[in-house]
Amino acid sequence: MKTKTVVRHTLTHGFIIVLGLAMIYPILWMIVSSFKPNNMIFSDPGIIPKAVTIENYISGWKGYAGVSFGKFFANSTLMCIGAVVGNLITCTMAAYAFSRLEFAGKSFWFAVMMVTLMLPSHVTTVPRYIMFNTLGWVGSYLPIIVPKFLATDAFFVFLLVQFMRSLPKELEEAAIIDGCSKFGVFFRIIIPLTTPALVTTALFTFLWTWDDFFNQLLYLTNPKIFTISRALRTFVGDAGSVSNWGGALAMSTLSVIPLFILFFALQKYFVQGISTTGIKG
């Protein structure tokens, strides 16, 4: 009986590992191929390179229109930080109102917020573009960052509401008896206790802003303010042909390193974030 279980578990482990390797094989191949000479990328499906070079990194790093990838990295990072700050401030404020305060019209506004969670972004894309263009914001990060300061990412409001609802009511009541205002409760009790959900919010905001392409394609019109996503697109020519595959794979590899670091450093928060919003939804 015991040996049977051991055999079964070993087989299951083996199966999971093989399947997992198959899943991440393309990514491993991308990383390895970025170190292969350009002419060998095409012929070699293996992940053990026959020759190693950093040529691709040098040619890719040159970037586009005289702007290097160093600049693109800096641009992406700054834009993402702006987005994170915006979401942290305003989504938290909205979530506090929805989860811990009583006010007239609360259930109505909450329902409205939940509807916007499911609203496809395309119905607002064209008018927003026209508005931002009128304001002279096209060609800057403002159309991407300003909406974050207006809590438009309903997903995070929802995530934080779910988390704040689970905090015990007594702490708050005790603080109010001690003479704490609603603002005091927010800053001294709710914010510290909500830290895990705030980390999740920051993490996903960073990740999704880093990865987003559509808005960056629309609004970042000048190579000097290109971000990673927008710059990687320049490797792909019209109708999809790519001339510098080595450079493309090398810069693609670099572009996902920050995501890897964040993921493995903060894995716990990823899982929490995904499962709390999923389960209660």
Next chain:
Amino acid sequence: MRKKSGIVKFFKRNAVAYIFLAPWLLGFFVLTVYPMGYSLWLSFTNYDFTQPDATQWIGLGNYLKMFGPVFGLSEFSASTGEVMRTDPYFLKSLSVTLTYVFVSVPLKLIIALAVAMLLNQKLGGVSFYRAVYYIPTLLGGSVAIAVLWRKLFEKDGLVNGLLGAIGFTNLPSWITNPDYALWTLVLLSVWQFGSSMIIFLAGLKQIPEEYYEAASMDGATKVRQFFSITIPLLSPVILFNLVMQMISAFQAFTQAYIIGGGRGGVLNSTLFYSLHLYIQGWTYHEMGYASAMAWVLLLIIGLVVAIVFRTSKLWVSYGAGD
């Protein structure tokens, strides 16, 4: 006197909450309500981004432009008297997107559930495996992976290299062959089953062990247990995943854009709805038409989600578990 203090009290009670809600409310009106009204109006006009002053009301012209080909129309006269041509690619983009949604989402959820059940056994190392299986989802939406995907499925790409190594010959270029191109994108989407898997895994953990023990004492097979315990208790989570994944699949853009180099691929085989909308609005500056397309997409998504919710009464059970 009493009444006044009542009003003051009412104001005082609500003011704090509305201060906290203010950024969201402002965003809701300025960036959602107003743009929606604006785009609804635009959808009945021929608004051209390069010459906004020439905007004219064309009634249902944009909608006829989309659906005219259904009735065999190639042109029609708009309410302005001008002759408008119908859009020969709209229905293609709709069918590409519907195929993508209805194939990739169910496949993705089935695989996510299967892997979640595999990992839900008491094995050890689950958090490590979970991380590995999540990596494609972590990176999958990026331009980097879209670029890589092109490389994998080209004539001399990795997939053909591997298939060649085990003896296949005469392999096509998957990405430029109109019969296969869409399926490479379906595969790319299914590959990213990670977040659905994590949600399922959390859902599976909430099902009490005793249910399975009791069922196997009664002689229920594993298959029977799956259909009588796992599926019903997990059904709210399945519904949630299904709806959210469908909404985002309808709006898929980046991968199709990169793989087609900003176009719809060979014979428009990967002309996603969003991509078509982008090309109409930003390449041809026909933002009135793009707005109309956005509203049709909203209605289609609304309709599909409504149908899913309606039918969910038949298969989703609430309250049986916790």
